[in-house]
Amino acid sequence: xxxxxxxxxxxxxxxxxxxxxxxxxxxxxxxxxxxxxxxxxxxxxxxxxxxxxxxxxxxxxxxxxxxxxxxxxxxxxxxxxxxxxxxxxxxxxxxxxxxxxxxxxxxxxxxxxxxxxxxxxxxxxxxxxxxxxxxxxxxxxx
Numbered sequence: 001x002x003x004x005x006x007x008x009x010x011x012x013x014x015x016x017x018x019x020x021x022x023x024x025x026x027x028x029x030x031x032x033x034x035x036x037x038x039x040x041x042x043x044x045x046x047x048x049x050x051x052x053x054x055x056x057x058x059x060x061x062x063x064x065x066x067x068x069x070x071x072x073x074x075x076x077x078x079x080x081x082x083x084x085x086x087x088x089x090x091x092x093x094x095x096x097x098x099x100x101x102x103x104x105x106x107x108x109x110x111x112x113x114x115x116x117x118x119x120x121x122x123x124x125x126x127x128x129x130x131x132x133x134x135x136x137x138x139x140x141x142x
Contacts, residue, residue: 005095007052007102013095014051019043020087025078039078040086042094047071056102063101073097 004012022037046052046060046068067073075097077090 005091007095007099011052011056013044013091013098014049017044017049017051018091019045022083025081025086036083038081038083038086039076040083040090042075042077042087042090043072044075044094044098045072046098052098052102059103060098060101064097 004015006012019042021041021043023039023041024037025039046057046064048071049057052060061068061071064073073094075090075094077086077093080086080089
């Protein structure tokens with residue numbers, strides 16, 4: 001593994017709380033694929049972890065409620081042929097998922113008014129366009 005996976009700031013995924021499971025990947029790969037367990041399943045007990053601040057943990061539990069099974073989040077990776085690379089991918093994916101889920105809510109949008117000049121220009125251009133179109137449908141052509 002290439003060291004600690006930073007969620008945000010100084011908060012990292014604790015290696016001791018990560019549960020790894022390996023199995024055979026599906027798809028092409030020849031004879032090698034029948035003997036190597038390259039698919040990685042990474043499980044992290046979000047409900048019981050002490051690594052995340054309490055506020056972040058509550059936010060993540062709310063936002064990831066649909067993905068959790070008994071408070072545990074599972075990430076699977078099998079796109080690489082090497083187990084090591086799949087481990088890296090799964091850990092990075094989990095860290096990104098937790099960072100996004102524990103992020104603070106965005107600031108509320110402050111509604112803005114359309115400036116009077118822009119509105120007047122829009123109405124003026126609209127009138128001009130209507131006048132152009134009205135000029136095309138003259139009845140005394142024939």
